[in-house]
Amino acid sequence: MKIGIFGAGTVGGGVIEIIEKQEKFLESQGLNIQIVQCCVRNPEKYKDKISEKIKLVENVNDILEDKSIDIIVELIGGTGVAKEIIFEAIRRGKHVVTANKAVIAENLPELEKLLAKNPSVCFAYEAAVGGGIPIIQTLQNELLADNINKISGIFNGTTNFILSKMEEEGLSYQEVLKEAQELGYAEADPVADVGGFDARAKLAILMKLSFGLTIDEKLIYTQGMERITDVDFTYAKEFGSTIKLIAFAESNSLGVMAYVSPVLLSNKNQLSKINGVTNAIMINSEFLEESVFIGKGAGRFPTANSIVSDILSIKKGLKNKAFPMSSKVVFEEGLSSQFYIRFQIKDGIGIIRRVGELCEKYGVSVHSISQLPIGNHKDLPFILTTEKTTRAAVEYLANDIKKLDFCNEKPFFMPIIN
Amino acid sequence: MKIGIFGAGTVGGGVIEIIEKQEKFLESQGLNIQIVQCCVRNPEKYKDKISEKIKLVENVNDILEDKSIDIIVELIGGTGVAKEIIFEAIRRGKHVVTANKAVIAENLPELEKLLAKNPSVCFAYEAAVGGGIPIIQTLQNELLADNINKISGIFNGTTNFILSKMEEEGLSYQEVLKEAQELGYAEADPVADVGGFDARAKLAILMKLSFGLTIDEKLIYTQGMERITDVDFTYAKEFGSTIKLIAFAESNSLGVMAYVSPVLLSNKNQLSKINGVTNAIMINSEFLEESVFIGKGAGRFPTANSIVSDILSIKKGLKNKAFPMSSKVVFEEGLSSQFYIRFQIKDGIGIIRRVGELCEKYGVSVHSISQLPIGNHKDLPFILTTEKTTRAAVEYLANDIKKLDFCNEKPFFMPIIN
Numbered sequence: 001m002k003i004g005i006f007g008a009g010t011v012g013g014g015v016i017e018i019i020e021k022q023e024k025f026l027e028s029q030g031l032n033i034q035i036v037q038c039c040v041r042n043p044e045k046y047k048d049k050i051s052e053k054i055k056l057v058e059n060v061n062d063i064l065e066d067k068s069i070d071i072i073v074e075l076i077g078g079t080g081v082a083k084e085i086i087f088e089a090i091r092r093g094k095h096v097v098t099a100n101k102a103v104i105a106e107n108l109p110e111l112e113k114l115l116a117k118n119p120s121v122c123f124a125y126e127a128a129v130g131g132g133i134p135i136i137q138t139l140q141n142e143l144l145a146d147n148i149n150k151i152s153g154i155f156n157g158t159t160n161f162i163l164s165k166m167e168e169e170g171l172s173y174q175e176v177l178k179e180a181q182e183l184g185y186a187e188a189d190p191v192a193d194v195g196g197f198d199a200r201a202k203l204a205i206l207m208k209l210s211f212g213l214t215i216d217e218k219l220i221y222t223q224g225m226e227r228i229t230d231v232d233f234t235y236a237k238e239f240g241s242t243i244k245l246i247a248f249a250e251s252n253s254l255g256v257m258a259y260v261s262p263v264l265l266s267n268k269n270q271l272s273k274i275n276g277v278t279n280a281i282m283i284n285s286e287f288l289e290e291s292v293f294i295g296k297g298a299g300r301f302p303t304a305n306s307i308v309s310d311i312l313s314i315k316k317g318l319k320n321k322a323f324p325m326s327s328k329v330v331f332e333e334g335l336s337s338q339f340y341i342r343f344q345i346k347d348g349i350g351i352i353r354r355v356g357e358l359c360e361k362y363g364v365s366v367h368s369i370s371q372l373p374i375g376n377h378k379d380l381p382f383i384l385t386t387e388k389t390t391r392a393a394v395e396y397l398a399n400d401i402k403k404l405d406f407c408n409e410k411p412f413f414m415p416i417i418n
Numbered sequence: 419m420k421i422g423i424f425g426a427g428t429v430g431g432g433v434i435e436i437i438e439k440q441e442k443f444l445e446s447q448g449l450n451i452q453i454v455q456c457c458v459r460n461p462e463k464y465k466d467k468i469s470e471k472i473k474l475v476e477n478v479n480d481i482l483e484d485k486s487i488d489i490i491v492e493l494i495g496g497t498g499v500a501k502e503i504i505f506e507a508i509r510r511g512k513h514v515v516t517a518n519k520a521v522i523a524e525n526l527p528e529l530e531k532l533l534a535k536n537p538s539v540c541f542a543y544e545a546a547v548g549g550g551i552p553i554i555q556t557l558q559n560e561l562l563a564d565n566i567n568k569i570s571g572i573f574n575g576t577t578n579f580i581l582s583k584m585e586e587e588g589l590s591y592q593e594v595l596k597e598a599q600e601l602g603y604a605e606a607d608p609v610a611d612v613g614g615f616d617a618r619a620k621l622a623i624l625m626k627l628s629f630g631l632t633i634d635e636k637l638i639y640t641q642g643m644e645r646i647t648d649v650d651f652t653y654a655k656e657f658g659s660t661i662k663l664i665a666f667a668e669s670n671s672l673g674v675m676a677y678v679s680p681v682l683l684s685n686k687n688q689l690s691k692i693n694g695v696t697n698a699i700m701i702n703s704e705f706l707e708e709s710v711f712i713g714k715g716a717g718r719f720p721t722a723n724s725i726v727s728d729i730l731s732i733k734k735g736l737k738n739k740a741f742p743m744s745s746k747v748v749f750e751e752g753l754s755s756q757f758y759i760r761f762q763i764k765d766g767i768g769i770i771r772r773v774g775e776l777c778e779k780y781g782v783s784v785h786s787i788s789q790l791p792i793g794n795h796k797d798l799p800f801i802l803t804t805e806k807t808t809r810a811a812v813e814y815l816a817n818d819i820k821k822l823d824f825c826n827e828k829p830f831f832m833p834i835i836n
Binding site for chain 1: 736
């Protein structure tokens with residue numbers, strides 16, 4: 001089986017390294033695979049790094065038009081050229097292995113159609129969600145006949161590293177972000193991670209596999225972690241909880257609702273125990289009840305290993321249908337949950353009454369009110385937790401609270417998971 | 419695809435129920451499967467419980483000799499008739515799906531030979547280890563090209579339930595065992611679970627898949643949990659640890675060493691966070707670093723779901739080679755670790771000196787000595803933790819300590835995992 005690979009960076013280099021290192025073992029398994037071409041922007045740069053057996057090329061068509069190549073591996077990232085490469089390879093009947101969650105999530109309907117037209121093509125993307133965690137295979141196969149009712153997870157190592165560090169060391173978001181950037185855990189422009197968009201693309205893919213739902217990922221309510229402060233961690237501790245950036249989707253009688261947001265997460269939940277850059281995916285289903293998969297969500301070798309295992313599956317003739325589920329279930333844009341609401345106030349008389357009146361106005365039932373003696377009396381945090389209600393109601397409530405004279409800023413709110 | 423099923427008990431009944439319930443969905447996936455016969459000891463008993471479409475038979479040959487049956491599902495358990503059924507089905511070219519860890523672990527070399535002679539037969543056993551956790555598939559496929567260096571896990575829900583409850587409620591082993599038996603979590607004769615033998619069979623299977631090592635499972639050092647007391651939990655807490663019955667295998671420069679034993683497990687280890695009947699499997703490997711898989715390890719639907727997913731994989735033509743790995747790695751019967759040693763003493767003068775002399779005699783380096791003021795001075799627990807040493811040295815040491823006049827009983831010891 002001959003392979004053409006696009007990209008020789010962190011993951012691409014890792015794939016080449018694993019296949020070289022394990023060559024003899026793979027041959028002993030009857031799994032002879034061979035990387036014949038590698039397409040990079042600047043071949044000169046890689047000349048000394050990559051084995052002579054692999055031809056370095058600059059033009060994507062050198063690989064796409066090579067009829068001897070059975071599988072292409074797309075690892076250049078982004079949604080421009082990468083999309084063109086993936087789609088053109090499928091049209092030419094080549095199997096595709098990719099780690100590109102963005103291309104998949106953005107082009108799901110089109111991709112499904114193209115794959116239906118080319119039924120002999122395997123499209124494999126184990127590395128796109130959860131890096132080294134074999135969640136795609138598990139959903140395509142082990143959980144296929146089960147009924148999944150909930151997905152929740154820590155899908156982004158960068159944000160989990162930042163939140164864990166904020167909690168452990170009492171540092172601010174900005175301080176830890178800077179450290180994460182210096183360590184190479186966060187990008188110079190961190191918005192895809194800290195804004196929740198990376199997690200959103202992964203969630204959209206898992207929603208397709210779990211519920212058969214093809215949606216525009218932009219419809220998923222997505223809130224970043226930028227407003228989390230040490231005050232929130234102090235209250236989280238009071239509530240026997242922690243704070244994690246969670247991607248969440250749940251099937252209920254109305255359809256499927258989903259969000260990506262920081263969440264006040266009970267310490268009883270397995271996901272609360274996942275710290276640092278580790279990822280974790282929790283699946284609740286009718287037959288298996290609760291399953292949790294924990295592993296490295298990114299990095300050279302974890303991601304490369306998933307790419308290699310996809311290649312081997314195709315070589316063995318064992319690759320599952322890429323998106324086996326399709327269903328008529330509806331996507332619920334509105335989400336309901338218990339909520340944690342924090343606003344900063346100038347201390348005074350009558351605050352609880354006025355907040356209470358607004359809660360009543362929007363039909364929001366109050367679960368608890370807390371105000372620890374932290375901060376100064378001109379800027380005190382005030383925490384309200386609600387019973388189950390809709391995000392829309394909390395949004396209205398927050399906007400009205402903001403207008404009250406004692407309120408210093410727009411309330412911050414996030415869902416609660418027990 | 420026609421299926422004959424042996425056993426209609428907890429798991430067998432669950433398999434029939436899932437396949438009936440999901441029939442339409444599976445048909446929509448092009449996965450038409452049909453259970454045509456079910457072999458039970460007393461067909462009368464099941465007449466009203468099982469759909470008329472399934473023929474109830476008493477004689478195993480009714481299924482084995484039926485040429486229209488493609489797959490047999492063995493769920494009667496035990497190692498007598500079950501083994502005969504599995505082996506005869508393979509000889510007749512039928513695919514086999516089973517949850518029977520004991521038959522696999524006890525007959526691994528014979529089974530491998532038979533499968534080599536019948537290469538068209540799929541032998542699938544996802545349900546044999548970890549119930550609903552897809553660990554077999556993961557090792558056969560996603561981790562095939564990775565180099566695994568350690569397996570550790572909670573492979574037995576019964577013992578984990580008992581240990582969790584002892585820790586939480588300060589109850590004795592005997593008290594919790596009785597409760598577990600009343601709840602149906604423990605058998606009337608609990609030795610397979612509490613003695614570690616169930617976990618040992620599962621470990622032997624995972625050692626084959628991870629290291630390619632075919633061994634007699636009886637060579638694995640196996641210690642049950644019967645001697646764990648509330649005193650051990652008190653000390654575990656002092657050490658920032660808990661106690662879990664762990665199945666462990668590690669590859670080092672000499673070969674692979676393995677054991678099943680209660681373990682003093684650091685609270686930093688993910689496995690320390692697994693409570694109740696839940697199972698968890700941790701794999702440390704070169705490329706994926708640390709992966710943890712958590713789920714229901716037993717029970718009607720989790721186990722049945724794994725059986726159904728195996729059937730569907732065979733139907734899709736996607737089943738991996740049963741035991742892809744074989745290697746010349748050596749099994750190390752001797753194991754080395756840090757150890758926790760507890761002995762009960764009559765308080766007196768010169769105890770530390772005499773214990774110290776014995777440690778020196780056997781070359782055991784002492785890491786810590788603790789003696790909390792618990793118990794009366796005629797029966798005080800005395801805890802010694804060691805640096806890394808061999809189990810043999812600790813065994814000699816324990817035997818010598820037992821002979822000292824102040825010592826009330828043979829010391830209890832267990833490995834330490836950080």
